Amino acid sequence: MLQSTVALILLSLFLGCAAWLLFVWAVRRGQFDDPEGPKYRMLEDDDLPRTPKPPEDSA
Amino acid sequence: MNESSLCIHCTLPIPRGMNISHRDGDAELRFCCQGCLGAYLIIRGAGLEAFYARRQWVEAGVAPGSFEARFSDDALEECVSLQQEHSRMNLLLEGIRCASCVWLIEKIIGALEGIDSIRVNYATHRVQILFDRSHATPASIVESIARLGYLPRPWSARNHHLQAERERRTLLIRFSAAAFLSMQLMGYSAALYAGYFQGIAPQSRQLLQILSAVVAAPVIFYCGAPFLQGALRALRLGTPNMDMLISIGVLCAYGYSLYALAVGGEVYFDSASMIVTLVLLGRIFESMARGKASCAVDRLLSLSPQRAKVLEETAGAQPAIRDTPSHQVEAGALIRVYPGEAFPLDALLLRGSTEVDAAVVTGESRPVVKSAGDEILAGAINLGPAVDLQVLRRAEHSYLSRMAALVEDAQSRRAPIQRQADRISAIFVPLVLLLALATGLYWALVQGDTTSAWLCAISVLVVACPCALGLATPTAILVATGAASRRGILFRGGDIVEACSQIKTLAFDKTGTLTEGRPRILAIEAVGIDEIELLRLGGVLESGSSHPLGRAICEEVQRRGLQAPPPAGHLAIAGMGVEIDFEGHPLRGGSRRFLEDSGIVVQNLCGAEQTEVLFASGDRYLGRMLFEDSPRPEASSSLALLRRMGLHCMLLTGDRKDVGERVAQELGIEEVACELSPGEKAKRIQKRQLTGELMMIGDGINDAPALAEARVGCAMAGGTDIALESSDLVFTRPDLMRLPLAIALSRRTLSIIRQNLFWAFSYNLIAMPLAATGQLAPIYSALAMVSSSVLVLGNSLRLNRFKEPL
Numbered sequence: 001m002l003q004s005t006v007a008l009i010l011l012s013l014f015l016g017c018a019a020w021l022l023f024v025w026a027v028r029r030g031q032f033d034d035p036e037g038p039k040y041r042m043l044e045d046d047d048l049p050r051t052p053k054p055p056e057d058s059a
Numbered sequence: 060m061n062e063s064s065l066c067i068h069c070t071l072p073i074p075r076g077m078n079i080s081h082r083d084g085d086a087e088l089r090f091c092c093q094g095c096l097g098a099y100l101i102i103r104g105a106g107l108e109a110f111y112a113r114r115q116w117v118e119a120g121v122a123p124g125s126f127e128a129r130f131s132d133d134a135l136e137e138c139v140s141l142q143q144e145h146s147r148m149n150l151l152l153e154g155i156r157c158a159s160c161v162w163l164i165e166k167i168i169g170a171l172e173g174i175d176s177i178r179v180n181y182a183t184h185r186v187q188i189l190f191d192r193s194h195a196t197p198a199s200i201v202e203s204i205a206r207l208g209y210l211p212r213p214w215s216a217r218n219h220h221l222q223a224e225r226e227r228r229t230l231l232i233r234f235s236a237a238a239f240l241s242m243q244l245m246g247y248s249a250a251l252y253a254g255y256f257q258g259i260a261p262q263s264r265q266l267l268q269i270l271s272a273v274v275a276a277p278v279i280f281y282c283g284a285p286f287l288q289g290a291l292r293a294l295r296l297g298t299p300n301m302d303m304l305i306s307i308g309v310l311c312a313y314g315y316s317l318y319a320l321a322v323g324g325e326v327y328f329d330s331a332s333m334i335v336t337l338v339l340l341g342r343i344f345e346s347m348a349r350g351k352a353s354c355a356v357d358r359l360l361s362l363s364p365q366r367a368k369v370l371e372e373t374a375g376a377q378p379a380i381r382d383t384p385s386h387q388v389e390a391g392a393l394i395r396v397y398p399g400e401a402f403p404l405d406a407l408l409l410r411g412s413t414e415v416d417a418a419v420v421t422g423e424s425r426p427v428v429k430s431a432g433d434e435i436l437a438g439a440i441n442l443g444p445a446v447d448l449q450v451l452r453r454a455e456h457s458y459l460s461r462m463a464a465l466v467e468d469a470q471s472r473r474a475p476i477q478r479q480a481d482r483i484s485a486i487f488v489p490l491v492l493l494l495a496l497a498t499g500l501y502w503a504l505v506q507g508d509t510t511s512a513w514l515c516a517i518s519v520l521v522v523a524c525p526c527a528l529g530l531a532t533p534t535a536i537l538v539a540t541g542a543a544s545r546r547g548i549l550f551r552g553g554d555i556v557e558a559c560s561q562i563k564t565l566a567f568d569k570t571g572t573l574t575e576g577r578p579r580i581l582a583i584e585a586v587g588i589d590e591i592e593l594l595r596l597g598g599v600l601e602s603g604s605s606h607p608l609g610r611a612i613c614e615e616v617q618r619r620g621l622q623a624p625p626p627a628g629h630l631a632i633a634g635m636g637v638e639i640d641f642e643g644h645p646l647r648g649g650s651r652r653f654l655e656d657s658g659i660v661v662q663n664l665c666g667a668e669q670t671e672v673l674f675a676s677g678d679r680y681l682g683r684m685l686f687e688d689s690p691r692p693e694a695s696s697s698l699a700l701l702r703r704m705g706l707h708c709m710l711l712t713g714d715r716k717d718v719g720e721r722v723a724q725e726l727g728i729e730e731v732a733c734e735l736s737p738g739e740k741a742k743r744i745q746k747r748q749l750t751g752e753l754m755m756i757g758d759g760i761n762d763a764p765a766l767a768e769a770r771v772g773c774a775m776a777g778g779t780d781i782a783l784e785s786s787d788l789v790f791t792r793p794d795l796m797r798l799p800l801a802i803a804l805s806r807r808t809l810s811i812i813r814q815n816l817f818w819a820f821s822y823n824l825i826a827m828p829l830a831a832t833g834q835l836a837p838i839y840s841a842l843a844m845v846s847s848s849v850l851v852l853g854n855s856l857r858l859n860r861f862k863e864p865l
Contacts, residue, residue, distance in 0.1 A: 002263060009270060012246075014238050023235050027228050034180045 066091035067111070068099045101167065110163050114374035139197055141479050143188040145175055148197055150211040152184050152204070160209070168203060171195065186211075190744055230684055231342055232287075237282035241329070247271045248329040254326070268326050272317060283335040303488055309334055317624040318513070368395045370447060386454040397445045401438055405457045406448035407431050413443030420759040495519040498831040510832060518830040531815035535855040539808040542859050548790060548801045556785040557812075558771045559805035561752045565798075566703060566744060566765075568757030569712035570723055572775055573694050573795075573825055577609055578670060578686040580615045585682035593674060593682050595621050600637050600648045608672055608686060609637070614765060629825070636672075644677040654680070690722060697795040698726050709747075711740050711755075711765070740765040754788075756798065773798070811858055815851045822847045 026032070066089065067071055073091045081088045081096055090096040102110055139148045152164070161179040164186065169177045173194025179186045190201060204211045247267045280287070283306070290306035312331035319326050367385040368380040370393040373768055380395060387402040388394065393409070396402055402415070412430035416439060426442055429435055436449065437457045454460065495516045502512035540550050550556050567573050585593040598616035601609035635651015647657060651673055654661055659675045674681040698708060709730035712719045719733035732743060741764040747753050748770060755762070755769035766772030772786035775793050790797040829835040 002260075002266065005263065006266065009247075013243060013274070016243060020236060020239050024232050027231050027235075032228075032231060033224070 060497060064094050068095035088116060101206065102163070105167055107163065107166060116515070142830055144191075145191050146197075148188045148200065150186050150188070150201065150204070150210045152179070152186055152211055164204065164207060164209065168200065169205060171200070171203060174200070227343075229778065230339070231287070233282045234336070234343055236337040237278050237332065237339055240278045240282075241332045241336045242272055244275055244278075244329040247274075247451055248555045251326070261642040265320075268320050268328075271326060272320060275313060275316075275332045278332035278335050279309055282339060283309060284557060287336065303314075305334060305395065307337055307488070307492070367450075368397075370394065370395055386455065388450055389419050390450050390452055392450045393447060394450060394777065395445060395447050396441050398441055398443065401440050402435050404437050405452055406435055406437075406452055407453045408435060409447045409449055411444070411446060413441055413446050415439040416442050432556055455731045491519070494827065494831065502833070515831060515833050518833075518835060519827060531819045531851050535808055535812045535815060535858065538858045539804060540548065542861055546797070546800060546804075548788070548797050548804070550788055550801075550805075555771060556805045556808050558752065559754070559788065559802055560809040562706065562754045562771060562802060563751035564709065564745070564747060564753045564770065566709050566711050566753060566755045567728070568712055568740075568762050568765075570688065570753075571758045572756055573710070573722060574688045574690050575727065578611045578688050580611055580684055581687040581689075582685045584685070586680055589680055591619070591621065593684075594619070596641075596646060596676070596681070597648060597672070597684060599641060600639060600646055608670070611686060612672070641676070646674075646676050648672055648674045670818065690725060691793075691795055693795050695726050698728065700796075700799040701802070702727075704802065706802070711735055711743060713737070713740075736762055737762070739766040744768045773801075804858075808858060808863060811854060815854055818850060818854075821849065 062201035069092060073089060078091045079096055081090070081099065088099070092101065102108060139146050141147070164179050165177050168188070169176060173191045175189040175191060177186065177188045186204075190200060196751045201211045205414065247270055251259075251267055251271075253259070254267075258323070287306050287310075290303040293303045309331045312327045312334075316331070318324075318328040334793060344521055358683055367383055367388050369381045369383045369388060369735050371381055372378055378393075388404060394404065394406060396771050408429050408431055410431055412428060414426045414428050415435055416426050434451065436459070437454075438459050498519050499512045499516035502508055502515050506512075539556055543550055550559070594612070594616060597612045598621060601612045636647060638645055638647045640646070647654060647659070649672065651661060651671070653674050657675070659680055661673060661680055670686040671683050673683040701708060707730075708728045709732070710719060710723045710728045711732050713735055713861065714733060716733040719731055722728075723731040735743065739764070744753060744755055744765050745768055748768075752770045754771040754773055755765050756773045756775070757766055758775050763773075766774065766786045771788055773788040773790070774786035775790055775795075788801060790801075
């Protein structure tokens with residue numbers, strides 16, 4: 001009983017940490033710098049496959 | 060003005076005599092200039108015509124002719140930096156009006172050779188381009204952007220921008236870590252609470268407690284580092300502040316829990332980390348508001364062009380023209396400004412006369428005639444012919460720069476709520492510490508019981524932990540701002556809600572605030588001909604005009620469904636009027652002086668104080684049209700409601716005395732001050748501020764210093780970006796009825812906050828003595844804390860059901 005509790009708690013911590021690291025990565029890449037644009041960006045249908053990549057760091 | 064007289068690309072009216080067209084199958088597309096045709100062909104060539112269908116323009120565009128400027132690689136060098144094998148360039152783009160502009164720029168520029176990546180930030184209008192030096196030069200990229208119809212300006216990242224951005228990112232990371240770990244802790248605490256009431260195996264209990272201690276540690280020492288450092292600084296300086304109270308509360312809760320873990324008591328790791336999380340959330344909101352404000356100052360400075368055309372005297376008859384960065388131009392230099400360009404510096408007009416549109420700078424909605432010897436401010440747009448001017452001041456002393464400095468200054472001076480909170484904590488923190496110390500000493504020395512001494516002292520600190528006290532204000536503010544934004548009212552921060560509730564006086568700007576900011580035809584007085592016929596002739600005369608009065612006439616013509624064919628041969632005289640050849644006679648329309656100068660006898664009509672346009676065909680006087688900038692329909696009912704709420708209203712306007720007084724009388728405003736410059740407005744507000752809190756309501760950049768100077772600055776929607784962002788209270792709808800609503804809501808919020816504070820204080824007053832005397836077991840004090848917080852929250856939520864005052 002106790003062992004399974006420990007295992008589950010550690011698993012949840014591990015999963016949470018992974019999600020958090022993903023978030024940190026996104027913040028570092030500047031994904032949260034422009035809160036206005038993306039909501040319009042999604043409405044644009046991409047018929048041309050040459051959308052440029054966003055810069056690595058937009059500081 | 061019909062569809063065919065508008066340019067396909069930019070939708071600006073096509074000037075007389077221009078005949079630039081492009082055949083596309085059967086359709087003939089007409090353009091206003093070669094630039095627009097070029098831009099159209101680029102867009103079409105890239106297969107992106109969808110742009111024309113998807114664009115929705117709400118903001119005014121870039122003035123025609125703004126693209127005359129040439130870009131050289133040297134001038135752009137300052138905004139290019141190296142990043143690994145790429146070069147990076149930052150630009151500020153003018154003319155971005157909607158998201159499809161962003162789409163277009165990214166598609167077209169991104170497809171150019173040598174461009175590695177491009178990203179346009181829609182919120183800040185900044186674009187970042189990574190490119191390869193060997194395939195593209197900065198100037199070629201910038202010119203490609205300019206060819207699309209956007210005005211790029213070099214933007215060199217100043218240090219404080221980068222720092223602010225870095226801070227915002229670390230704050231976001233800290234908060235996310237705190238939020239995630241606190242949620243984990245909540246899970247463990249739920250198990251522990253359940254165990255307390257229903258029984259739990261001591262082994263499991265200890266395991267959960269140890270886990271809580273481990274998980275809470277990073278929240279407090281990593282996420283809470285900003286205020287732990289702040290507390291340390293405060294300690295060194297000897298000035299207790301809110302940071303210190305939070306740090307002591309958090310550290311005590313954590314320290315006591317560690318102690319309890321060792322001796323087998325109840326732990327409070329979850330409340331310690333929850334406090335950290337909530338405080339961090341507040342900081343994120345604050346930094347977001349600040350980032351927006353500094354953005355406004357940047358944009359204000361970018362209004363004036365950064366390059367000037369300097370005239371240099373040469374031996375020959377023609378002076379040479381040299382393109383120079385405007386910050387290098389000394390006072391006294393001669394510059395030339397072409398039609399449609401913005402004036403780069405404050406300057407004196409040397410020869411001739413021209414008409415300037417200073418709407419963005421002074422808020423004056425009508426173009427102003429300037430003749431030799433007049434001063435023209437940087438940022439105004441030249442509507443007339445090319446003119447030569449003498450520079451009066453260096454760029455950093457220009458009117459716009461001083462305005463930006465004023466706004467920045469006023470923004471940095473503002474943190475009254477923070478000071479108040481610090482003042483309270485300056486008393487509260489030492490008091491609590493003293494009480495805890497006294498409790499500990501009493502139990503240790505008088506009772507001789509060391510364990511109880513520790514327990515009671517920490518109990519006092521935990522009970523005093525300003526949970527309900529800390530929640531009292533922010534929750535009420537949060538709910539109030541949410542409820543307000545659903546009704547089209549944006550409060551920029553909690554201190555603004557507080558300030559709004561204390562407002563005694565309202566100062567209104569006239570144009571665009573109390574009135575619609577757009578002239579409309581009030582009356583047509585035709586002499587000898589039909590009223591409709593006069594209107595039609597007016598429409599013919601003004602069909603190519605970009606003058607606000609001309610546009611008002613065209614609107615009226617269109618509204619009545621009249622046909623006004625565009626004439627041939629169109630002669631506009633700056634500030635005076637328009638003359639065309641129509642059916643064999645010269646048809647003239649313009650000011651009284653214009654007609655009298657042309658030798659036409661104008662019959663004297665009464666009521667000359669209104670804005671008017673007179674018409675004549677040949678020598679025959681045809682009549683006149685009267686214009687008025689009419690008050691908003693809801694203005695008088697809104698002002699009546701505000702007066703019922705006990706507020707004093709005043710009108711501050713830069714307009715003429717008779718106009719200002721007429722509007723004031725119509726709306727029942729007691730106090731009027733006319734013919735004020737922006738500086739005088741700000742000064743007057745400063746003076747009035749001494750006798751009571753004041754709110755300024757306005758729009759336009761000329762109001763920006765006054766908006767910033769007033770205790771609360773309020774901007775109506777439809778105003779300029781700068782005014783919107785330098786103000787504290789923004790209405791998303793141009794509706795004056797929002798104003799009484801905002802004030803009533805802020806008053807209600809403050810009364811809720813007072814109730815919350817009263818409850819939180821009385822909770823502390825009752826609980827602290829109990830804790831000090833050892834009557835309150837930690838688990839019951841925790842329960843008391845939670846229930847008091849819930850009570851405070853519930854009270855704040857009542858603001859959601861706020862009724863509009865009517």
